[in-house]
Amino acid sequence: MSIPQAKMELRPLGNTGLKVSSVGFGASPLGSVFGPVAEVDAVATVREAFRQGINFFDTSPYYGGTLSEKMLGKGLKALQVPRSDYIVATKCGRYEERFDFSAERVTKSIDESLERLQLDYVDILHCHDIEFGSLDQIVSETIPALQKLKREGKTRFIGITGLPLDIFTYVLDRVPPGTVDVILSYCHYGINDSTLLDLIPYLKEKGVGVISASPLAMGLLTEQGGPEWHPASPELKSACKAAAAHCKSKGKKITKLALQYSLANKEISSVLVGMSSVSQVEENVAAVKELEDLGMDQETLSEVEAILEPVKNQTWPSGVDQK
Ligand code: NAD
Known part of the structure; x- marks a missing residue:
């Protein structure tokens, strides 16, 4: 059985040979x-995403204490399409209970993830939020373990994720070229924070694919606002709230503007947006089409940028002291 799929722009992911949809499905x-x-x-959300041309799905055993992987697995299975029609990334090292980047744990972790996802392999296995572990362990133990999993065919490519941007250069400067295929950065390429921009030339030179997540700042740039656990400062939260209210007062959607802002940079291979309903998929895909056809609403963007100016590039602490 095949599902009629709409076309979405596909972008090359570093040197992997993968072509990922410009919007990726954050699970x-x-x-x-x-x-x-x-x-x-x-299941319906995953189906609608695939139907609308999204071919890239991102999850982790950490999300919802393994629930996200299970749900995504069910959704992908229900598609009943060839495995090569979609690209799946999951992660290892971060779990609901604790962080563990040991070779033993990550080697076991991929088997557990594959079972929950009902897959034989993933396309990308990321070390999840490496700033919470020892970066030297990531270099000397975790990545070599992932290379073994790559040779065994359990993952096609290796990635690293985290919040502080200097973790990427730390690791990439210490591993042989071609060892880490992609990085996943989050909350650093959106209207309120665009600091990922400075790192892109370095990543390009290394041939490392760039995935940027959380264009909605983990929910802050939405009308409903972020979740209770959101780590941003009260100032950042209230500035984002004011920006969302401003868009609403003009009959505009902040989510559309925020997503389009991230998508407009084609050096980023895929922008991962978290989606949990068919209507969110429809809205986000419509934002992609509108960007292609009409470009951005520059007037509203400038107004929102002015509201967010006092908190521009403000982030929050993440991880453990590496000294
Ligand atoms: P996000 O910025 O994508 O925001 C997600 C929130 O916005 C959710 O509440 C979602 O329901 C809502 N939303 C999405 N579209 C909407 C719309 N059109 N209207 C209103 N609300 C809408 O943040 P995120 O989910 O944290 O990030 C995206 C994905 O990136 C994650 O699901 C995950 O897969 C990945 N990610 C990875 C890391 C990491 O590896 N460290 C960190 C953050 C995110």
Whole structure:
């Protein structure tokens, strides 16, 4: 059986040979981390995303304490399409209970993830939020373990993720070229924070693919606002709230503007947006089409940028002291 698929722009991911949809499906909301999501809705959301041309799906055992992987697995299975029609990334090293980047744990972790996802392999296996582990362990133990998994065919490519941008250069400067295929940065390429921009030339030179997540600043740039656990400062939260209210007062959607802002940079291979309903998929895909056809609403963007100016590039601490 095949599902008629709409066309979405595909972008090359570093040197991997993969072509990922410009919008990627962030599956953390399927783990009910932003509010409860029923299985039937999770499956329908994955189906709608695929139908609309999204071919890239991102999850982790950490999201919803393994629930996201299970839900995504069900959604992908229900598509009943060839495995090569979609690209799946999951992660290792971060779990609900604790961080563990040991070779033993990550080697076991991929088997558990594959079982939950009902897959034989993933396309990308990321070390998840490496700033919470020892970066030297990531270099000397975790990545070599992932290379072994790559040779065994359990993952096609290796990635690293995290919040502080200097973790990427730390690791990439210490591993042989071609060892780490992609990086996943989050909350650093959106209207309120665009600091990832400075790192892109370095990553390009290394041939490392760039995935940028959380264009909506993990929910802050939405009308409903971020979740309770959001780590941003009260100033950043209230500035984002004011920006969302401003867009609403003009009859505009902040989510559309925020997503388009991230998508407009073609050096970023895929922008991962968390989605948990068919209507969110429809809205986000419509934003992509509108950007292609009409470009950005520059007037509203300038107004929102002015509101966010006092908190521009403000971030929050993440990880452990590496000294
Ligand atoms: P996000 O900025 O994409 O925001 C997600 C929130 O916005 C959710 O509550 C979602 O339901 C809501 N939303 C999405 N589209 C909407 C719309 N059109 N209207 C209203 N609300 C909408 O943040 P995120 O989910 O944290 O990030 C995206 C994905 O990137 C994650 O699901 C995950 O896969 C990945 N990610 C990875 C890391 C990491 O590896 N360290 C960190 C953050 C995110």
